[in-house]
Amino acid sequence: MQIDTLSTVFGALADPTRRAILARLAAGDASVTQLSEPFPMSQPAISRHLKVLERAGLISRQRQATVRLSHLEAAPLRDATAWLARYREYWAESFERLDDLLVALQADGRSKGA
Amino acid sequence: MASLTITAPNGLPYVTIERDVEAPRELVFRCFTEPDLLAQWLGPRRYQMRVEAYEVRDGGRWRYVHLDDQGHEFGFHGVFHGPASPDGWVQTFEFDGAPGHVSLDTLTLEDLGGRTRIRTHSAFQSVTDRDAMVEAGMEMGVREGYERLDELVARLASEAS
Numbered sequence: 001m002q003i004d005t006l007s008t009v010f011g012a013l014a015d016p017t018r019r020a021i022l023a024r025l026a027a028g029d030a031s032v033t034q035l036s037e038p039f040p041m042s043q044p045a046i047s048r049h050l051k052v053l054e055r056a057g058l059i060s061r062q063r064q065a066t067v068r069l070s071h072l073e074a075a076p077l078r079d080a081t082a083w084l085a086r087y088r089e090y091w092a093e094s095f096e097r098l099d100d101l102l103v104a105l106q107a108d109g110r111s112k113g114a
Numbered sequence: 115m116a117s118l119t120i121t122a123p124n125g126l127p128y129v130t131i132e133r134d135v136e137a138p139r140e141l142v143f144r145c146f147t148e149p150d151l152l153a154q155w156l157g158p159r160r161y162q163m164r165v166e167a168y169e170v171r172d173g174g175r176w177r178y179v180h181l182d183d184q185g186h187e188f189g190f191h192g193v194f195h196g197p198a199s200p201d202g203w204v205q206t207f208e209f210d211g212a213p214g215h216v217s218l219d220t221l222t223l224e225d226l227g228g229r230t231r232i233r234t235h236s237a238f239q240s241v242t243d244r245d246a247m248v249e250a251g252m253e254m255g256v257r258e259g260y261e262r263l264d265e266l267v268a269r270l271a272s273e274a275s
Contacts (some may be wrong), residue, residue: 010212014242087247090158092118095133095232096154099143102137105145 009076017041018049025059025072035070046054127238129247134231139223142230143200146221152178161188170198176205192216200225207236215243 012018021035036046050070053059057076061068119132135142145151149168157163161180168176177191192206203223208215217236224231238244 010246014246019234088118091131092131093121093158094156095118095135097159099135100141101151101155102135102141103139103146105151106137 010060012052012058015049015052017046018053021049021053021070022058022072025070029069029071031067031069033067038069055109122244125241127241127244128234128236129238129244131234131236132231134226134229136229138228139200139225139230142223142232146223147198147203167191170194170203173197192219209247212246215239215246217243217247 013022017039020038024030024035024038032043032046032050035050036043039046052059053070054061057107058073059070060073061070063069115152117133119130121130121132122128133175145155147168147170149165151162152168154166156178157180164179164181166179168174168178170176171194174194175191176194177189179187179189181187187210189210190207191210192208195204195206197203200223201258202220204218207217207219215238217238219237220235222233222235224233236244238247
């Protein structure tokens with residue numbers, strides 16, 4: 001995933017309403033009316049959130065009869081969360097490598113009589 | 115094996131990482147501040163590391179890039195603030211993918227008599243920023259706002275398998 005895409009995904013995920021919308025869509029496609037129900041906000045406000053999610057590639061929208069259904073697009077979310085999940089792994093592995101480097105540097109220092 | 119502690123207090127935009135290593139403090143300091151040494155340990159092994167700038171002085175820039183085997187680049191950059199010594203130093207930290215979202219990192223090296231305790235304290239601009247940076251892999255604390263996302267990710271993972 002390109003950095004600019006990842007940034008857009010992070011921005012889209014930063015809002016709790018948008019995360020809740022994604023969680024709802026994981027259960028199946030839904031209309032704006034259905035998505036608005038759990039929230040104390042207007043349908044236009046929800047529509048604005050949907051636009052942000054659509055721009056980030058996290059959802060797609062398709063007209064079916066008279067309603068427009070939102071559909072979760074899993075791939076960008078999977079990529080973004082995979083990067084986030086690496087935070088702990090990142091530091092754990094870095095420090096293991098630091099251990100190895102420190103052992104090598106100290107062995108080197110001893111062999112030189114430092 | 116030395117244990118890694120990651121702490122993210124509820125409602126506060128901080129993350130603290132602690133880890134002890136079996137080496138004197140001066141040597142640990144060199145591994146953090148000399149670019150050719152830094153490149154040998156920072157980041158997962160599967161990434162290549164390119165240090166593009168590392169000016170350890172007040173106002174000095176740093177920038178490094180992790181490259182994966184598919185050509186993706188994850189760049190990070192910042193500025194050093196104040197003097198750097200084996201006691202510690204201060205630097206900003208910013209991911210290229212989230213410009214303007216900056217953490218202020220204070221690193222300290224505690225002399226434990228031949229061993230060294232490394233402590234990194236990161237202050238983010240908001241709890242949301244912190245959680246966006248570190249959300250999924252944390253040991254504690256930051257999960258409550260992301261419970262729905264956790265469920266979602268678990269569901270997506272089970273779909274994919």
